[in-house]
Amino acid sequence: MVLSVVTYPNDVLRQKSKPVETPFKNEIKELIFDMLETMDDNGNALGLAAPQIGKSLQLCIVKFEGKTHILINPQIKNKSWKKEIGEEGCLSFPGKFLTIKRPNKVTITALDKDGAPFKIKASGLLARALQHEIDHLEGILFIDRTDKK
Numbered sequence: 001m002v003l004s005v006v007t008y009p010n011d012v013l014r015q016k017s018k019p020v021e022t023p024f025k026n027e028i029k030e031l032i033f034d035m036l037e038t039m040d041d042n043g044n045a046l047g048l049a050a051p052q053i054g055k056s057l058q059l060c061i062v063k064f065e066g067k068t069h070i071l072i073n074p075q076i077k078n079k080s081w082k083k084e085i086g087e088e089g090c091l092s093f094p095g096k097f098l099t100i101k102r103p104n105k106v107t108i109t110a111l112d113k114d115g116a117p118f119k120i121k122a123s124g125l126l127a128r129a130l131q132h133e134i135d136h137l138e139g140i141l142f143i144d145r146t147d148k149k
């Protein structure tokens with residue numbers, strides 16, 4: 001089921017989301033499925049975080065170069081000192097694009113859709129997308145990361 005995307009300003013986008021309890025309930029699996037459908041429906045969006053569909057849960061998805069990364073209860077374990085500037089958009093800010101400086105490499109740990117822990121080392125655009133989505137889980141938005149508002 002395609003879900004409607006919450007746009008700014010909406011309180012849920014500013015909430016710190018709750019960890020997903022393990023073992024995952026069926027509703028979490030359904031939510032992941034619905035989020036994937038919602039991304040497809042939004043022009044194959046690069047990323048979507050649960051608060052953006054009104055669920056204050058630590059769950060986000062990034063689709064990049066044909067690979068779907070589903071991250072539950074993610075934690076950024078390491079960020080590179082080196083930063084990179086790049087343009088970002090966000091489904092919660094239709095039509096808005098901002099130039100944001102972020103670490104160009106990150107190491108993240110999370111649980112996959114089956115609850116198994118994994119680690120991902122990412123750089124470039126994938127690292128950027130992952131950081132953008134994990135920010136959503138903390139109630140941080142890309143407008144907070146730019147100098148230009």
Ligand code: NI
Pocket residue numbers: 089090091092132133136
């Ligand atoms: Ni976003």
